[in-house]
Amino acid sequence: RQEQEKVVEERKAHIPKSPVRIAGVSFLTGVAASPFGIPGDNTFRMLVDIINQQGGILGRKIEFLSKDEAGGVDTQVKLARKLILDDRVDVILGYISSGDCEAVLPLSDELGGLIVAYDCGTHKLMEGSSSPYSFPKYKLGFRSAAHLSIDNIGLALMIKKHFPNIKAIAGINPDYAWGRDSWAVFEAAIKKLMPNIEVVGTWWPPLFTTDYTAHISALIGAEPDIVHTSFWGGDAVTFTKQALGLGLFSKMRVAYSRGEPIPQEIGRDFPEGQIIGCAGPHYFLYPPPDKWPLNKWFVEEYSKRYGKYPTYPCYHAYQALYSYKAAVEKAGSIVGGWPTVEEVAKMMSGLSIQTPSGHLSIMENHDGVEDVVVGITKLTPKYPFPILDPIEVFPAHMVNPPVGIRTIDWINSWEV
Amino acid sequence: MILSVEKLEKQFGSLKAIDGVSFGIREREIVSLIGSNGAGKTTLVNLISGYLKPTAGRIFFGGKDITYASPFKRIKLGIGRSFQIVHLFEEATVLDNVRTPLFARYGRIKSILWSADSYVDITREAIGILKLFNLYDKKDSPAKELSEGEKKILDVAMAFALKPKLLLLDEPTSGVATHDKFSVMNTIVSAIRKEGISALIIEHDMDIVSNYSDNVLVIHEGRIMAEGKPEDVMQNKEVRETILGIQ
């Protein structure tokens, strides 16, 4: 026991002088770079500078390694190996693509390195194969944001609340895990909430399709009341513009699971009355800047630096970096000195921090939970694009499954 | 009759390249096929070797109807051929060019784990053939480095290596220098005679035709114009005018 105490003593005294090495992995190239990767990476850099100016983490400066997420999953697996085994980084904050998350997070335990997924959306990442599942799935793997169930359950709740009389829905989602998962959660939720609703069709165009005319015509032919979509970035814009041209919006509404940036992109032409999810509580009017100074500070700092407003990946980047920082500081204050990755991981589980968009909690299954903001578009004279009015905020417990239950099982257990 | 052809026809679009040709080749007989350019000689050889399918007529080989048999089947039955344009294994050595047909002939071509060099008998036989055709000196050069004429000789040597019952040679000596023409023909013909092979040879050079063939078949505009011993055919007035250009 004396031995043990001696080790603790030494550790207390010892906080390495060397910088703490943090790797940030986001798409810097390829199609997902401009909507997600670059804003996320920008945020990391900005915040690292700020933290370093303020003295770093437990007095250690941050050395930030910015890495490209492009090249496919196998490249990412190799890269993560290199980062942990070769570059000996203290933590990897990264991954926008769900596929990358799913492939890389198992490495955390295999290699003994801390990995925090910051933006990927699949609800299956931390879930087991049946409910109840044991958790955490990975001792050293985390996600510092909520998953896509909040978007899609949020949309379903919104539809139930504001359009209770609709009869038919359809889905058009990009043909990869993101789109498939989004639709699966949405379909389960809406069918549970509105048992009489009919699904008149689902379409699965590949990612980055440039011509949606055929899909749009088919949608018009199918005559749903509301179309669900999880399009993001360029796909969402292309789809919307071409749908405008083909007159889709005069015949039905579209519910965008992550539509927050799209009205800004398209401007006044963006039709009113569409349902928009915000990937969490990340909307430039929510939390209201006058009531939540952290958001005001973040928006100002970011736009000063990059000449743009932060989008939700920026918020997610903030969440990742600051939850790591908080966990290290918390663990450090307990064990004294610089904590081991296992100690940091312990602190991260169950962590709750304030972020520019409110509160973030990381649950015992290592998944983050957040509230979600959903709204309906409306043109106002004040902004050159439709804003969300009304806005609904669905609190975290309504849209996130409880720890240990798979999302779909949880939805199916609802009693409406 | 090892080969007999009955009322063969081949139509290309509006052109009847072969127009009702019937003839036969006896065992051990060497027949020359002559005719003006575009008369249909190559087409006839292609029909016999199975590279073209006739529009009408029949072909019998060793008593079997092979009119629609695949080229591969005909090879197995014993019809070998060379081409007007040489076809070699350009990257392989001269030795391997001759060895490969031998492997195929002896059914060793599927052998996958033993080195080709370990088949000493086959290698020896290949070298024998190369010596026969005066190519032994070049046995280790890739075939692509041979001159046009040497390629021609190798081409014939390869057809020969298959020891067919009937050898179809399309201008075997075109491109070969005059003197070598005779030595190549000597080699081929003596080998053919020794093995008791029958042959159908397309040739323009009348000296060679009269020296080496038992029989001559004259073809003109897709039909047989004359047939018979070389001396007789060359006396034929029509042949002299339209093919040989002698008044």
Place this chain on the structure above:
Amino acid sequence: MGQLRWRGSILGPRFFVYLSTLVLLLILPLLLSPFNLILLEYGLALALVGLGFNLLLRYTGLLSFGHGAYFATGAYTVAMVGRYIPELYSLEMLLPLSVLFSFIVSFVFGFICVRHTRIFFAILTLSLSMLVFALLFKLYHITGGSDGLYIPIPSVFGMVFNRRPDFLSGFFYYFLVFVFVVGFLFMKAVVNSPFGKALQAIRDNEIRAELVGIRVKRYRLYAFVISGIFTGVGGALWSFVNGHVTPEVAHWFFSGEIVYMVLLGGFANFEGPIIGAIVFTFLKLYAMSFTEYWMFIIGITLIILVLLLPTGIAGGIYRLITEIRKGKTLSGI
């Protein structure tokens, strides 16, 4: 020319190079960092792919731009067994299964492709591999779609491994070297056998090959299938190293990388693809961690290679050796 002279004796310099390479491979785990050892394992798995690929390119004269399909077959065999039949999930079962499935897929695809040569063959293999890609991608509920599937660590004759680095740097490494050596020797025998000569004959002149009694399409198919199986086994071994597999391995872009690495090593030499596979693995990864403009680096490398060193690394080495030998004999005189 140097190559010709060596061919005769088994105990030529070539043999000693092989032997010392093998010895080096066996002691490398002691020398390399764990990470570089893993990279080497990627390289060795790809080397098997390269050997298989080169049987088609160098010896049969067929340029496949779709070998990713067979690679994916091998890798997905492992993944699907892991997902649906975990009872069978052991190395001694998985390898034969990946042979079986890559045999089936390459047989079916080969059947279509071997009717063509040259660029048509390239485009056709490319299109068919994109069909595999599209299916792996589309059948989301079965294959995991674009996310792909996790590859657990396999058991080996009842032995169970817990941490992947231990598995990879211990037993699996030597197993990989063993499979590689067997594959190497097998392929070496194939290319020098009468069968190998037949393939080369087909490459050089298919009309004549048919004429000397080689069933051209059938032999191309044999070569295709052998090549596909090598690639499939390479894919299966690769998947254990990688721990995850996605449809991207069936995309033509990945197939392009296979062609790249074979050319990098030098496809005119038997050993070239092996060197290429290993060098490419290291090159790509270090380029990626060096700059975000890594595509530029490997693109430029490729272009320079094609323009200036078309014989690849192996070709360069051979030329160097020939030159040195020539120099020696000259100074000896």
Place this chain on the structure above:
Amino acid sequence: MQWFIYVLNGLYFTAFIFLISLGLNIILGVMGILNLAHGSLYAIGAFMAAWVIITLSGLKGVPVPLLYISLISGALLAGFVGLIIERVLIRPMYGRALEYQLLITFGALLLFEDLIKLVWGGEAYYASQPFDILGKIQILGNAYPLYFLLVILVTLIVGSAVWVFITKTKMGIMLRALSLDREMATALGLEIDKLSTIAFVLGAALAGLAGSLIAPTTPVLLGFGMEPLILAFIVVVIGGLGSLKGAFIGSVIVGQIRSIGIVVFPEIELAILFLIAAVILVVKPEGLFGR
């Protein structure tokens, strides 16, 4: 009359894919080179057109027709880049083995992905003004964007012009001669270099034109060229290598099958195209109009 719109959608897709595969096929036919960097040329065309349109519409007092003329800028730049590719990369490849020719264009593809990023940055370009200004018209009770009709029209004109050029003019016949036997064409004194350059630049410009025309309908992003390249491969496989007629029929088939397929079998979308390509090749190995 929804069906009419489906067919129209198919035609629009045909137009887009035809321009790309036409260029690919010309380069393939004349130079015997499968240009894997063709998608990059398309992307360059798109980025250029988008950039020009954004820049122009940022200026005051730019007349609207100028925006449409500026669509050509993408074709011009792609043609120019094609010129450089041909001179620097392709020219040393003549007479070299197929694998080198393919790989050098693969190298160019990698290179251009990053060069585009260097020049235009990683952000998306939205240049929809030409699309927005034209608005939509009513066809048989359905709305349809006028811009798509414009694309179809331009493609028809350009396609016919190229067809006449290749099959009827002196230059076209010389190009075909070149594609058949480069060495003999050299020995006969044809202007090999000039002809090769023309073919490559023409092919590149067609890809660039396709990119330009598409730019107003969708944001232009990095990695933009990959998908169209695959589609162009399918067209070439279906239609036959190096055949102009093949490129046309192949595009029509791909366009219509895609349009109808999305309505009738929404689940299989793209996979159906690969399946059809495979079936055609089993039945007619050289493609519908292959040599």
Place this chain on the structure above:
Amino acid sequence: MTLLDIENLDFFMGSTQILRSVSFSVNEGEAVCLLGRNGSGRTSIIKNIIGLYLPRSGKIVFRGNEITRMPPRNRVLMGIAYSPEDSRLFSELTVEENIKIAAWVRGEKNDTFNFESVFEIFPEIKKLMKRKGLYLSGGERKMVSIARALALSPSLLLLDESFEGLAPVVINRFKEALKQIKDMGVTILLAESNIKVASLVSDRAYIVERGEVIFEGQPQEILQNEKLLRIIGGG
């Protein structure tokens, strides 16, 4: 007056030397024949002259201008035309287009080429005009290939083994035609292996052996010289 002058040409393929210090000349209006066995290097000489091969050293002078490293096109424009031993037609173009292409290189407008002179020498071609090169017989290809070279209206005509594969009746006609062509002032250089044919059409002959020119003289001299006959294999 010498039209073509070749001095000390050394030519290599890879590392093998194919031509060794080859020198000879052709006078204006002459018909000169390169005789030799298979593989002696005649085709290599011809390809050096048209520019498909480049020599390692030595000089090729045409009409007083050095053309050793000139691109083939310039040589063609100066009046050199070539018909290769393997004909090399453009297989997908029609016979008419094959011939017209040569005329265009010379600067003819699209439809002004006069085929009459071609038909006079090879009447066979008349009925082949619309057929694709791919579908011609061996001899027909040869004829079209020669006609194509003639359509360049050259002052120096390079014919590589042009008599091979032609039927005797065609050969006779072609020999006559060559004489006419020569009378029109066209210089002819042929590579031949058949001394009998060569002696009928050429004024002078060189014997090439193992890449070297070993003899120059009248064809008649060779016919009478046993030793030379053995070398060129003209039994």
